[in-house]
Amino acid sequence: MTMSRYFDEICKALEATLGTGEEIVHRGRLAQYWARRGDREKSKSEIARCRGSRDFFMKTEAVANINIAEAVLLASLGRLAESTTLARRALAMLRVGAPTSLETAGILGWVAHFEHLNQVDSDAILSLEDGFSSLPESNPSYWFRLLLTVADMLAFSGELDSARDWYRRARRAAELSGDEIAVAELTYNMAAYFCHETRIREAQHAVSEAEIGNCLRFVSTAKSYSGLRCGSDSEWMLRILEMQALMLDRRYQEVVVTADRDGYQDLLFLIREELRLLLRADVQLCFSRRSKDLVNIDEITDIAELTRSEIDAGDRGLIFSSLGAAASVVPGLSALSRRFFEQASECFSLNRLEQLRISDGLKGARFFNSGADLDAILFAPQRAITL
Numbered sequence: 001m002t003m004s005r006y007f008d009e010i011c012k013a014l015e016a017t018l019g020t021g022e023e024i025v026h027r028g029r030l031a032q033y034w035a036r037r038g039d040r041e042k043s044k045s046e047i048a049r050c051r052g053s054r055d056f057f058m059k060t061e062a063v064a065n066i067n068i069a070e071a072v073l074l075a076s077l078g079r080l081a082e083s084t085t086l087a088r089r090a091l092a093m094l095r096v097g098a099p100t101s102l103e104t105a106g107i108l109g110w111v112a113h114f115e116h117l118n119q120v121d122s123d124a125i126l127s128l129e130d131g132f133s134s135l136p137e138s139n140p141s142y143w144f145r146l147l148l149t150v151a152d153m154l155a156f157s158g159e160l161d162s163a164r165d166w167y168r169r170a171r172r173a174a175e176l177s178g179d180e181i182a183v184a185e186l187t188y189n190m191a192a193y194f195c196h197e198t199r200i201r202e203a204q205h206a207v208s209e210a211e212i213g214n215c216l217r218f219v220s221t222a223k224s225y226s227g228l229r230c231g232s233d234s235e236w237m238l239r240i241l242e243m244q245a246l247m248l249d250r251r252y253q254e255v256v257v258t259a260d261r262d263g264y265q266d267l268l269f270l271i272r273e274e275l276r277l278l279l280r281a282d283v284q285l286c287f288s289r290r291s292k293d294l295v296n297i298d299e300i301t302d303i304a305e306l307t308r309s310e311i312d313a314g315d316r317g318l319i320f321s322s323l324g325a326a327a328s329v330v331p332g333l334s335a336l337s338r339r340f341f342e343q344a345s346e347c348f349s350l351n352r353l354e355q356l357r358i359s360d361g362l363k364g365a366r367f368f369n370s371g372a373d374l375d376a377i378l379f380a381p382q383r384a385i386t387l
Contacts, residue, residue: 005178028065109145132367141177155193184225281322317347
């Protein structure tokens with residue numbers, strides 16, 4: 001896949017402003033681009049060049065872009081609270097610097113994005129409302145982050161049909177801007193969120209084969225963008241997503257083979273805690289489908305002890321569900337298996353309450369029912385876009 005038009009626009013703007021005070025603004029955009037692309041070294045190099053410029057603190061847009069680039073890098077390491085703080089700092093700087101509505105909307109999209117990742121969804125909804133209220137209708141190519149965050153939150157809350165509509169809008173915004181990284185990120189997010197929700201429904205025996213089939217197709221499409229993955233964690237996240245899809249398809253032997261091929265033990269050091277625990281639990285479940293003698297009781301006990309209440313309720317439910325299934329085949333562990341399934345049921349109930357709260361909050365937001373208006377702007381035929 002070729003480099004994106006968005007990247008070309010950044011490079012042209014940078015070349016045209018070399019040696020001027022505007023150079024660092026576009027270097028900030030380039031740092032952000034490389035952070036989203038997952039190239040930490042290139043992003044950090046541009047960040048260092050910006051911070052070393054005498055004009056840096058005189059250009060609030062440059063400072064804001066650098067803060068967002070650093071926030072993306074931190075988020076890829078699981079440091080979501082710090083990412084949220086940096087995004088909010090970027091917004092505060094722009095507001096002090098009398099920004100255009102375009103700049104404000106763009107940064108508010110990032111703020112909402114990190115607030116959602118950090119599970120501060122009530123704040124994320126307020127940021128989305130502010131962002132949509134300041135959107136310039138003349139330039140929908142800059143709406144991507146706001147639209148994507150709404151779609152992600154809807155998918156996370158189990159509203160998959162509504163989420164699909166907002167992903168469609170986000171993709172159109174990405175296409176208008178020529179930003180292939182945005183298209184890749186959207187495709188991956190859609191697969192990841194749909195896979196997560198479908199696995200929860202499957203664990204509760206409330207999913208159809210058609211839903212599983214749709215989810216597997218989303219994962220297959222996400223894999224096609226592997227060369228343009230977003231974030232430095234993209235490679236292992238794609239491997240995790242592939243394994244989750246195999247779990248949904250009940251191809252347990254292939255999960256074990258995939259884990260072994262990808263260096264299962266090495267992978268555990270790279271991923272966030274909740275994914276690490278879920279992967280470990282899933283591997284035990286897959287072992288149990290091959291032979292009860294392969295199940296490691298000490299491993300199951302360790303995973304259960306590490307599954308703390310701070311972890312997302314949906315993830316906890318999946319972990320306990322896999323542990324319950326793995327323990328069920330081992331003689332003498334029937335009581336432990338029942339307890340795990342009971343814990344999973346409690347977690348899924350908590351998860352559903354959280355999903356309803358997020359869904360209700362989004363649907364009550366000022367922007368939510370303006371979908372038809374957004375579509376009229378985004379999908380207008382032969383619309384001219386000023387970049």
